[in-house]
Amino acid sequence: MWLRPNRKNFMDIFVHFKSIIVNIIADMGHGDLDCTRINTEPPRDKAHGDIATNAAMVLCKPLGMKPRDLAVKIADALAENPDVAAVDVAGPGFINIKVANGFWTTRFAQLVAEKELFGRPEKHNRKLMVEFVSANPTGPVHIGHVRGTVFGDSLSSLLEWSGYDVYREYYVNDAGGQVITLARSAYLRYCEALGDDIGAIPEGLYPGEYLKPVGQELAKKYGDKLKNLDEAEWLPLIKDIVMASMMMIIKDDLALLDVKFDNYFSERKLHEDGAIEKTLADMRQRGLVYEGSLPPPKGQLPDDYEEREQTLFKATEWGDDIDRPLIKSDGSYTYFAADIAYHRDKYLRGFKEQIDVLGADHGGYVKRLKAVVRAVSNDEAELDVKICQIVKLLKNGEVQTMSKRSGNFITLSELHAAVGKDPIRFMMLYRKNEAPLDFDYDKVTQKSRENPVFYVQYAHARVYSIMRQAKSVLAGFDVETFDFTKVDLSLLQDEAEINLMKTLLNWPKVATGAAEFHEPHRISFYLYDLASHFHGLWNKGKEMPQLRFIVDDNLELSHSRLAMVRSVAYIIKAGLDILGVDAPHEMR
C-alpha cells in the first residue's frame, strides 16, 4: 500500500541498466519472458564492478540453458554498450558490469546543475500525517521523549523531501485522570505561593518544581479566593490554566530542537464534541462493536479482576490478537475509544497514510492501532507505527539513572544546555529506531573523528574552507559567482575521485529508500560514509600533491575538482536539512 515516491527527473542507474538488459533479452527473441525477478544492484564487493545482475540465473530455467552460458550471451551484448567499460561473468552466473568513467561524469554534471535538489522526487498530491511526541501535558519534555521527537520530525522532513504533503501533529492527552492530578498538584503550589507550608508533595501528585510558577500565577490571578472553594469548583478553573501553562513549556522545549507542529490535537475535544459517540455509533452500524466478555489475561492476574460483560471492538477481525474494550466499568469511554475516534478523525481529514511514533513501552499497541485505522477507514487507510527504543544516557562512562517517582528526570532543556541541538538530533538518528541507543554526553561534544556529528559537519565546513582558500589563490574564483556547470568533469579520472562521485550519485537511492521504509537513520549513516570518503580524498592530497583540489599550475583541473568538492556540500546540506542539523560554513 505504501507507494514508491516517483522519480521523474532522476535516472536510477540500476533501473536504467535493468531496462537495457530486458531489451537485450527481447532482442534475443525472448520478449515474452517474465523479467520481474531480474535484479540490478551494486555488488557488495567493489572489485566486482559497479552493477551486478542475476539475470542469467533467473532466466536460465525457462530458457533451458545453463546459467553461465546464458550469462556469457547477455554479457557479450552488454559489452556493445558505450557506457559499459567491462563485463564479466562470475560465480554461479552473475554478470558484473563496470561502467565507463564518462558515464559517471556525465551523470555527475546533473548533480552539479541541480545542487541540493539533486535526486529529489517531484511533489505529489498525497497527504501523510506523522503523529509524534504526544507526551502527556503534565510537565517539561524529558529525555524519554527526545528520541521520538527527533525521529518523528526528521521522518516528516524526509517524507517531505520525497514529495509528500506532510502534516505534523501532536495528540494532547488532556482528558484523563492525570489532568486532575496535575490540577491538584498545581493547587498545592498555589497554596504554597500564598505562604502555606505544604511540606513534601504527597505520593501520587506531581512533585516537579516547574509547577511553582503556575502556583504563583494562580495566586496572582485569584488571590486566596480558591482556598475557600470546594475542589469541584476550583478544579475546572485550575485545569485549563495549568494545562495551557504546560503546553507552553512543552512548545518552548520542542523549539530547542527546532521542532514545530502543524497542529496540537486535543483529546478532550473528542469527548466534548461527541466524536467518540459518533465513532461508536458508526462502528455499531457496521457491526464492529458487540457486548461480550473477554477471557481473563494470562499470566499474572490483576488483583481487582472481575469478569464482566463489556462493550468491545472486534479488533481481531482486523488483525489484532484480542477484542478491545471501549467503555469502562464506570460508564466512561476508555482511552482506546478516544484513540479510535482520533484516528478516524485523521482519516476523515483525508489522511490515508498515517504514521504514529511511539515509545518502547507502547509496543503492545501496534496491532490494535493498525487494526483501528484499517477498520475505521474500511481498509482505505493504512497506519505504520514506529517504535523508538529507550535511550541510555552515559556520562563519564556511567549510566545516568533517573527515577520517575521523585520527578528527578533529566529534561530536554538540561540536555540541550549541555550538548546543544545538533548532537542531540544527529545522535538520536544514528541508530535504527527499534534498537536501544547509548547517548554519550561527553563524546558528542568532542571535536574528533570519534564524534560522528562533528565528522559530518566538519566535512561541510571543510568544503567552505577549501572554497575560501581557492578564492585567495585562484585568479577570479569566487564560490558565490563561479559557474560550476561550465567545468570539464571528464578531467576527474582518479579512482578516489570517481568513488567520491559514485557515493554522491548514490544519494537519491539512499534517500528515497530511507523515505520508503520510514528509516531516517539511513541518512545519518550515509552522511557519515560520504564524509569519510571526502576526508579520505583530502588526506590523500597530503601525501600526493597532484591529487589536491587546488592545483597550482592547472586552473582547469582545479575548477573541475572544486565542482566536485562543492557538490559534497550540496549533498551534505541536503541530508543534514532532513535530519534538522545545521551545516556550518566554519567550525572554529
Next chain:
RNA sequence: GCCCGCGUAGCUCAGUUGGAUAGAGCAUCGGAUUUCUACUCCGAGGGUCAGGGGUUCGAAUCCUCUCGCGGGCACCA
C-alpha cells in the same frame, strides 16, 4: 503463559528487503607524522551472523522450533 522487538568482531552498531570472500567506528597490534588546505594518517589481526531444522541455484535476511535479553499483556493515560 501469550504478543512484539532484539541477538552480527573484545565493545558500540551497519548490512541497500534473497546475492558472490558478512562491513564500519572504537579497542588491540604494527608503521608513518609536527603544520602541509582545518581538529592526525596508513595498514593488520579479529566472525559457528545466538543455536538446530527447513524453503532454493544462493539465507545474517524468508518459514519453523529452542535458548537468551528488553518491552507489553481487561477497566490507567
